[in-house]
Amino acid sequence: MKQEINIAIDFMGGDDNASFVLHGLRLTYEKYPESRFQLFGDEDLIRSKIKNFPDLQNISDIIHCETFVRMDEKPSLSIKRGRGTSSIWKAIDSVKNGKSDIIISAGNTGALMAMSTLILKTMSEIQRPAIAAIWPTINGETIVLDVGATIGSNTKQLVDFSILGASMAQSIFDLDQPRVSLLNIGEEEMKGLDEIKKAHDILKSGSYFFNYQGFVEGNLIGKGVSDVIVTDGFTGNVALKTAEGTAAQISTYFKDAIDRSLTAKLGYLFAKSAFQTLKDKMNPSRLNGGVFLGLNGIVIKSHGKTDPTGFSSAIDLGIDMHKSSLILKIQKNVNELNKELNFD
Amino acid sequence: MKQEINIAIDFMGGDDNASFVLHGLRLTYEKYPESRFQLFGDEDLIRSKIKNFPDLQNISDIIHCETFVRMDEKPSLSIKRGRGTSSIWKAIDSVKNGKSDIIISAGNTGALMAMSTLILKTMSEIQRPAIAAIWPTINGETIVLDVGATIGSNTKQLVDFSILGASMAQSIFDLDQPRVSLLNIGEEEMKGLDEIKKAHDILKSGSYFFNYQGFVEGNLIGKGVSDVIVTDGFTGNVALKTAEGTAAQISTYFKDAIDRSLTAKLGYLFAKSAFQTLKDKMNPSRLNGGVFLGLNGIVIKSHGKTDPTGFSSAIDLGIDMHKSSLILKIQKNVNELNKELNFD
Numbered sequence: 001m002k003q004e005i006n007i008a009i010d011f012m013g014g015d016d017n018a019s020f021v022l023h024g025l026r027l028t029y030e031k032y033p034e035s036r037f038q039l040f041g042d043e044d045l046i047r048s049k050i051k052n053f054p055d056l057q058n059i060s061d062i063i064h065c066e067t068f069v070r071m072d073e074k075p076s077l078s079i080k081r082g083r084g085t086s087s088i089w090k091a092i093d094s095v096k097n098g099k100s101d102i103i104i105s106a107g108n109t110g111a112l113m114a115m116s117t118l119i120l121k122t123m124s125e126i127q128r129p130a131i132a133a134i135w136p137t138i139n140g141e142t143i144v145l146d147v148g149a150t151i152g153s154n155t156k157q158l159v160d161f162s163i164l165g166a167s168m169a170q171s172i173f174d175l176d177q178p179r180v181s182l183l184n185i186g187e188e189e190m191k192g193l194d195e196i197k198k199a200h201d202i203l204k205s206g207s208y209f210f211n212y213q214g215f216v217e218g219n220l221i222g223k224g225v226s227d228v229i230v231t232d233g234f235t236g237n238v239a240l241k242t243a244e245g246t247a248a249q250i251s252t253y254f255k256d257a258i259d260r261s262l263t264a265k266l267g268y269l270f271a272k273s274a275f276q277t278l279k280d281k282m283n284p285s286r287l288n289g290g291v292f293l294g295l296n297g298i299v300i301k302s303h304g305k306t307d308p309t310g311f312s313s314a315i316d317l318g319i320d321m322h323k324s325s326l327i328l329k330i331q332k333n334v335n336e337l338n339k340e341l342n343f344d
Numbered sequence: 345m346k347q348e349i350n351i352a353i354d355f356m357g358g359d360d361n362a363s364f365v366l367h368g369l370r371l372t373y374e375k376y377p378e379s380r381f382q383l384f385g386d387e388d389l390i391r392s393k394i395k396n397f398p399d400l401q402n403i404s405d406i407i408h409c410e411t412f413v414r415m416d417e418k419p420s421l422s423i424k425r426g427r428g429t430s431s432i433w434k435a436i437d438s439v440k441n442g443k444s445d446i447i448i449s450a451g452n453t454g455a456l457m458a459m460s461t462l463i464l465k466t467m468s469e470i471q472r473p474a475i476a477a478i479w480p481t482i483n484g485e486t487i488v489l490d491v492g493a494t495i496g497s498n499t500k501q502l503v504d505f506s507i508l509g510a511s512m513a514q515s516i517f518d519l520d521q522p523r524v525s526l527l528n529i530g531e532e533e534m535k536g537l538d539e540i541k542k543a544h545d546i547l548k549s550g551s552y553f554f555n556y557q558g559f560v561e562g563n564l565i566g567k568g569v570s571d572v573i574v575t576d577g578f579t580g581n582v583a584l585k586t587a588e589g590t591a592a593q594i595s596t597y598f599k600d601a602i603d604r605s606l607t608a609k610l611g612y613l614f615a616k617s618a619f620q621t622l623k624d625k626m627n628p629s630r631l632n633g634g635v636f637l638g639l640n641g642i643v644i645k646s647h648g649k650t651d652p653t654g655f656s657s658a659i660d661l662g663i664d665m666h667k668s669s670l671i672l673k674i675q676k677n678v679n680e681l682n683k684e685l686n687f688d
Contacts, residue, residue: 138596148529151537185492185581193495193578218585222593231582234537237529238579239586241562246590249566252482257615264615271602271611 002034005319008091008100011041012068013107015304021106022053024311029056031312032319038100040065040087065090069111071304078111079118088112092119095297102318106302106311113149113292113301120297123331125338128153129294130161130233131301132168133240134317137224143169144183144221146233147240147290153232158182158199159341160334164293165228166210167333171324172317173227177211183231183239184215199230206340209333291317293330298322346378349663352435352444355385356412357451359648365450366397368655373400375656376663382444384409384431409434413455415648422455423462432456436463439641446662450646450655457493457636457645464641467675469682472497473638474505474577475645476512477584478661481568487513488527488565490577491584491634497576502526502543503685504678508637509572510554511677515668516661517571521555527575527583528559543574550684553677635661637674642666 007028011021029035036059039046043064050057065087069078082089088107094100096119105112113129122129130146143165150157162180169178180203184196196215203212213226218239221229231239258268292299298321302314351372355365373379380403383390387408394401409431413422426433432451438444440463449456457473466473474490487509494501506524513522524547528540540559547556557570562583565573575583602612636643642665646658 138593151529183582185495185578185585218582218587219589219592221586222589234529235579235582238527238562238575238583241529242565242583242586243562243590245563245566246587247594248563249482250591250594261617264617267611267613267615269611271608271615273605273608 004034004036005032005102005322006036006038006094006100007315007318008038008040008094008103010087010091010103010105010107010112011039011046012065012087013071013105013112013304014302014306015071020306020308020311022049022056023308024306024315025056025060026053027308027312028315028319029059031316035059035315035319037061038063038091038094040091040094041068063090063094069108071108073108073111075108075110075114078108079114082111082115089115089119092116092297092299095299096120101322102298102300102315104300104302104311104315104318106304106306109148109290109301112299116292116295116297116299120295120299123294123296123334125334126160126164126294127157128160129292130157130164131290132165132293133236133290134172135221135229135240135243137222139224141173142221142224142226142229143172144229144231144236144240145293146231147236148233149292150233152234153195155195155198155202158195158230158232159202160294161230162199162203162210162212162228163208163333163337164330165230166208167330168291168293168321168326169227170209171326171329172320175227177209178227179213179225180210180228180230181213181216181226183218183221183229183235185217186215202341208337291321296327298327348378348380349376349446349666350380350382350438350444351659351662352382352384352438352447354431354435354447354449354451354456355383355390356409356431357415357449357456357648358646358650359415359450364650364652364655366393366400367652368650368659369400369404370397371652371656372659372663373403375660379403379659379663381405382407382435382438384435384438385412407434407438413452415452417452417455419452419454419458422452423458426455426459433459433463436460436641436643439643440464445666446642446644446659448644448646448655448659448662450648450650453492453634453645456643460636460639460641460643464639464643467638467640467678469678470504470508470638471501472504473636474501474508475634476509476637477580477634478516479565479573479584479587481566483568485517486565486568486570486573487516488573488575488580488584489637490575491580492577493636494577496578497539499539499542499546502539502574502576503546503681504638505574506543506547506554506556506572507552507677507681508674509574510552511674512635512637512665512670513554513571515670515673516664519571521553522571523557523569524554524572524574525557525560525570527562527565527573527579529561530559546685552681635665640671642671 046062067086091103095103131149132145133147135142135144145165166178290301300318384407390406411430435447475493476489477491479486479488510522634645644662
């Protein structure tokens with residue numbers, strides 16, 4: 001029997017009454033029978049829903065929480081209202097107390113980040129936590145960070161993000177020397193912001209556990225030229241959202257093109273299985289799940305609007321990272337590098 | 345007979361020996377017979393090429409230039425080497441002297457911007473020029489600026505860009521009250537950089553010639569929710585390149601899906617005309633051509649890698665703007681607004 005993995009679930013987060021949660025947990029349980037779930041939320045609500053999932057009932061604890069954080073609540077207010085009582089807070093706290101190995105929420109991102117930072121604390125030598133996204137590329141996947149935790153990053157933070165992202169790439173892509181790049185607006189060294197240029201100078205001057213490759217521009221993210229792409233949270237968030245928007249835009253064009261004529265519809269039927277592959281590749285499910293890096297614990301943010309597969313894949317990612325001892329790996333990498341690095 | 349429009353062409357810019365230039369000019373001439381071209385570059389080269397275009401020979405002047413700017417040259421070096429002698433410099437100078445109405449180059453963007461700013465000067469009350477891109481959306485087109493001239497913009501510059509972009513939208517989309525939005529990472533007012541928040545406060549507090557709509561996130565650009573989307577040049581460049589990269593990535597998926605089976609190929613044949621429409625929509629030709637705004641003259645940058653249609657559409661855009669007296673319109677809008685605005 002494999003060692004149990006304890007997973008804290010914020011049951012109250014997400015749109016559409018989080019109807020995807022239990023179906024998602026079942027998918028994860030089928031894949032990882034060693035899963036055990038701690039469900040944080042309104043006890044009556046959880047009991048009324050879980051009774052249709054007898055397999056999950058046996059492996060889940062329900063922890064009643066008096067409050068929950070609204071999706072649109074400001075983080076400062078959510079902490080005032082939900083400190084010690086809300087489902088997000090208590091779920092994170094169970095990681096802090098060692099009762100859970102990872103925590104997943106489809107709730108309010110800002111509140112999840114603020115509470116995670118308060119409870120779990122930032123790792124020593126790391127200035128600010130980051131949100132890492134897994135970006136599908138034509139060759140596989142790339143980790144892009146930060147996609148929204150920081151606004152405007154200094155040089156030290158960009159170097160921190162390189163270490164965090166490269167450690168994650170080692171874990172989930174199983175790579176020895178991940179390739180790391182900095183997002184910039186020109187490949188020439190002359191361009192870009194001062195803090196990015198300085199981070200570039202630091203990263204290229206040393207020999208680290210990752211392979212620093214220099215600058216990349218936004219058009220290369222989807223080409224899979226690097227395993228990790230580092231940027232500040234403002235730029236990363238705009239890039240991620242713009243890519244999502246462009247994919248949605250092209251889907252609309254595609255549907256319009258198919259609907260235009262009978263022959264086009266007929267052609268679509270012939271090519272349907274091929275287009276299913278295309279649709280799967282454009283499916284953001286695997287991208288679902290921002291990972292909070294730089295904290296003393298594994299925190300995963302699932303999209304608020306997701307489906308069982310998306311929610312389950314976010315959990316699976318957390319399980320992957322737990323099994324590969326990501327937190328220990330990061331702390332070791334951070335400690336080793338910070339001895340060598342010098343930020344003035 | 346319509347009034348002649350004089351168009352200065354940097355003959356030496358662009359990849360692939362600028363083979364698209366004369367074919368592009370012919371397309372523009374067919375559409376606008378009032379076009380007259382000033383061709384700046386190596387006289388022998390131009391003569392050897394234009395002899396195959398007798399229709400263009402009659403309406404073109406050739407202005408010999410001793411030097412030209414390389415595509416990868418640093419702007420500072422290009423000014424040192426090419427001041428007064430290079431094809432870009434002399435072409436811009438012809439706008440300054442009133443001999444040309446607009447200037448188009450497919451050459452080095454940084455050099456074109458640096459020389460344009462030196463020669464034509466920034467408009468009074470405008471701090472920095474911007475590069476505006478025309479972004480295809482599911483409803484039509486949106487102007488996005490700045491996409492690369494500035495790195496990190498202050499509040500005044502973001503408000504300037506709103507005025508510049510809205511004036512351009514009035515001209516090329518023929519709108520009375522264009523909708524203007526600021527690109528940000530959350531729709532809530534709490535998020536974003538300080539300078540963006542301050543620009544937001546200024547824009548929403550007054551009543552201007554455009555309709556300020558607040559913040560938009562990256563995923564909404566392609567939905568056509570606004571006529572003008574304003575951001576700093578770093579973020580705008582990353583967003584534009586990321587959108588291009590995502591479109592290219594999906595094209596690759598699409599080709600792979602079609603190539604996977606015989607039935608898929610057959611289906612593709614049936615639906616071919618529909619997919620042609622799709623391909624046309626994803627064609628960046630119409631997006632080709634960044635417009636430099638905020639200078640005392642119309643300067644258009646064409647992509648270095650373009651084709652005759654793309655080059656011609658960049659010129660056509662310049663003709664549109666000239667015919668609608670864009671520069672006068674901008675200066676009027678800028679003067680009126682700057683009386684009302686107060687930047688501390």
